[in-house]
Amino acid sequence: MRSFLQIQTYHDPDSSNKDINRDYEGVLVAGQPLQISLENLAPSLDTFVTFKTRGEVEVYSSTNQLISLQTPVPVEQVSEISLIARTFSDRLKDRSLEITFHTGAGHQLSQATLHLTCLRICLDVDADRDGIIEENNPHKKDWQWGINGHGAVLLVNKDCDVVNSDGQDNDVQDNLKGLLDLKDLSFMIVRRVGLKNLPDGCEVYLSVNQDIAKRIRIYDELDKNGDELIGAKITKAKIIDTDRDILLAVEGLSYPDADFNGIVEITLNLMKDGEIIGSDRVVFRVAPWMMTPNTLSPINVFVSRLSNGSNEEFIEELRKVVGKANAQLDPVPFEFHQDDPWMRDEIEIGYTQGPGRFMHVILDSPRDRGLDHLAKRHLMGTDFGYIIRKSCEEVTKLDSFGNLEVSPPVTVKGVNYSFGRIIFGGTRAEIIEKTRRKLKVLRDFFFAQEIQAPFEIFSDWLSVGHIDEFMNFIGAASPKGFKLILASPDKCYELLKRLRNEGHSQALLRQGKQLDDKPADISVADVLDNEELALNNQRFQKYINWNREVLKQELDLGEEDIIELPTLFRDDGEGRAKSFFPNTVNMVVLNQHLAIPKPFGPKANAQCQFEAYVKGVLEPLGKECHFIDDWDTYFREGGEIHCGTNTSRQPFPQKWWEIEPKFLK
């Protein structure tokens, strides 16, 4: 940037004309010193000079001393001076600097007069995060985490980036649709530059770099058509109304991702004759997408209402639990699910947030089965944002969001994960052939949000491959604040052996139920005598134990933080696991109310012993266990209540920008 006024040599070396008075024009930028060299102006360095100003402008020496006006000084002492003005001009050339050269005896040799116009280049945002744009916040140019941090926040109103494996984004051509759209936009003010008609050659531009232009849109408040000033291929916009403050609305288009760290820099430049002579800059951070753990209160529970009516009773039983939890049940009609019951798998309902702004945001899975249109057609509306990540790579069951969880807030070795940690399942190559893993576009997206520090565990040993088949979280009044629930074949065998020892070996599991078109009843004795089942479950237990260790380490859990529920798996024929009876781990947690798949366990004293076990470990934590029969619609099809529902939850009371995430690079 120019901070040096070039003054052309006017002094004719062949002449010694002492009466030359020359006039120059210059532009000052408010608050920005402008350096001037007297070397070419002065008749010689051994003369004296006197400065005189008109209007709001101060003259400093090269050592930053205010130079006394109308007092002769030897030129050699002030061969470099700088001018500073702090207020914009409302009229052209409203201030001036008169430089008079004279002899020691006071005889005038020559005079140069600089006629100056001062322009202000100031772009303002809400850098202190109170929802209100302040005046020229000194911290507006950088972004700091923390309660005492600073930096403006930008929300993504609607993220429609479709990232393909070739790295190309689809362009989205859109303009502001109506009043509602503006609600979640951030604002920015271009402060009055000064006067309407700028000095010759001066222009003011707002600009972003080419990458940022794809990731935001900037709108002028007064454009009724809602056409963007900046966005897509427009990286630069001229500011026309330079004699008033201009309010601009800014919209984010991209969440942070592998190729975008979320930082948006916007620059305001004053150009003179094609050169930048003044500049201001603001920085926004795009708010991350965040997930909500089970410890946050539920708002709405979504479930597909299937067209054959097969889950009507299930819905009404679930509704009772939802009602007790003070939430609402939202049964989704056929047109939005096409009889796809796996509500968990198609969407993850998270949120995004800025100062005074909040939006639930649905991450749409690339799974794209019957529920594919739910997010866009049904849920996306008032305050529901939308994200999708797609890929040319093959989508597997691991890309469904039953294979995506977030822990409650947790401190691990002194590092505070105030918003919990995202967990998703992948593979361990050494274990199973033809391994599966979550798509890179999804993994990249989760990691790029930063704030919930994701980690990957091992779910590929399951036929469906979702972590919600063997783990879950519930809140607890323990020092940790929550318990990790794990499926446990070992615990199941232990329980069944005890039952046999107590004389209940003929008690039936899965009594009166059908599986694979056959009666599913099986006695305690028959289960225990099935060696292949035992061997498989030992294998599956090992995989769970491997995950158990990873989870203990990544969440810093003690044994007292883990609750194991009796579970059995069977081999799906390809070495992977399927539930043997409805899997109680796959519960929905709604405050203290737990909607748990009815396990149809063996009865003793007229009581299902699996239910009794679950109640025995969860009721002491203040939980109410509601066992719901999900056999026909869900269990038989390979899932449970958690897989068949989705829950929007209250956001964290804490704001993401108020933490200082030590775990971030």
Added chain:
Amino acid sequence: MRSFLQIQTYHDPDSSNKDINRDYEGVLVAGQPLQISLENLAPSLDTFVTFKTRGEVEVYSSTNQLISLQTPVPVEQVSEISLIARTFSDRLKDRSLEITFHTGAGHQLSQATLHLTCLRICLDVDADRDGIIEENNPHKKDWQWGINGHGAVLLVNKDCDVVNSDGQDNDVQDNLKGLLDLKDLSFMIVRRVGLKNLPDGCEVYLSVNQDIAKRIRIYDELDKNGDELIGAKITKAKIIDTDRDILLAVEGLSYPDADFNGIVEITLNLMKDGEIIGSDRVVFRVAPWMMTPNTLSPINVFVSRLSNGSNEEFIEELRKVVGKANAQLDPVPFEFHQDDPWMRDEIEIGYTQGPGRFMHVILDSPRDRGLDHLAKRHLMGTDFGYIIRKSCEEVTKLDSFGNLEVSPPVTVKGVNYSFGRIIFGGTRAEIIEKTRRKLKVLRDFFFAQEIQAPFEIFSDWLSVGHIDEFMNFIGAASPKGFKLILASPDKCYELLKRLRNEGHSQALLRQGKQLDDKPADISVADVLDNEELALNNQRFQKYINWNREVLKQELDLGEEDIIELPTLFRDDGEGRAKSFFPNTVNMVVLNQHLAIPKPFGPKANAQCQFEAYVKGVLEPLGKECHFIDDWDTYFREGGEIHCGTNTSRQPFPQKWWEIEPKFLK
């Protein structure tokens, strides 16, 4: 509101037909108990009854005990029951209560089945003041001050009420103008009622009372025309889309005033067959208009640029001070002031604020001279709101806003006025004939804002009648945090007498200046020898002293909190006071920089002794005194720098709703 289901007598007393099975339909309101009497249903009170439910509904006895289902109970024990459901129905009659009467031996006598649909009536606002609408905040129905208080806040976007003395408001017919308008609106959500087609006879209405309808407008987010749902003569709006959340924007039209306490109640009612059967309610408080004391940092200083160029030099001198204070000078062109120089008198620049929302708001004086169009035409735009109060009563000079100040924050006898106290001048009837007072519409408006607890002092002794002619405030690092500056004829006489004693009796006041087309020079001796002038100044000093006592009491000031500056007044011919020389009290305070009318006092040791005095008392407080010649344009016309300028300032860092104003009724 109905909470009792009327079930018509179905039992035919002439018959003892025990097989009668009757069906009824009913509507439940989510979360609201519905009482049912069995007296008319039961064949007799000595029979037994068994309840059975379908769907999410619970049955309670009159003593609030959950009634066991499918268990016979003597009817007399449960002659009154109540039903409660918590989740809305997404289908008609999705739940039911079956009431079976039978003998003790179990012989069925009759049966009644209630087919029930449950609707939710829930209206939500940002009651916790974080800028985000929460779900069913339990405090949404009342409004409490304080950091731990609650209650939503509504901003007045543009107050155009013209209150005439006949009490009639002019109607303002307006709709939303564009995107910008929405920025300062508050939002409200009508939660999903349940299903699209409500049960027969059911309708949901949003409503306000007739008075409130004049004071707000409610807009539907999706109405592109921006026509209001509620406002002016529309007190009621039907909610059509009952199967989704609806976001509504709410705009205030009236600031609190004598006839409006600022509280806005909005009700959502469920009507069935013309009767209200369910209801929810939210309360907003309209944000008050607030003034900014001198202790807040300046943003812009406004001054009329007069067409004859007479104040050009003044503007440039003022600009230098404004620049040092890091503010901007905004010289207003002729078209907006018509050569009216009294920028202070036509407008007062205050602000209004809600969570995450802020607007400078200009109160336009009913003075209405040349500057009348400034506010509406020039300033009102981005983030500048507008208020005017007019009256059929005669407007006097006391209605100008030179006669309106606000103290810095102050604690008075344990009561904390965190935003200072508004002060305006009026009369004391015993003192002067033909008394003047601020218009009642203005006084009422100031008092109705509550938060800056106004009080009235005595300014009618001045010809122009403005309190800024004898008082001012500057910040100070004292326990009080500020000093009251008072004009003091006594101090002036003291100083002049000292000068005479020191041999400067021929030193000239007002040297080289013109007043009333005559040279204004006058010697120290001549001033001291003028008995009439002395007598008048004794009288004026008494009035100042009277105000001094009121200010000491109302602001709990000690003598150490008051600084007196030498001032002289002269009689205007009608017994009222005019300044004798430029009045240094009428300074503009810009952070530590003070723009002070150059007093043209008598010189001793080549130094103006008035300036020396002012510097002597203000520089120790860290202030920089900048004396500016305002003689010709301002002083000669009856005002000074403060009268000729206006200043927008930063808002208080504290939010008005976070205080607990003990002084409020």
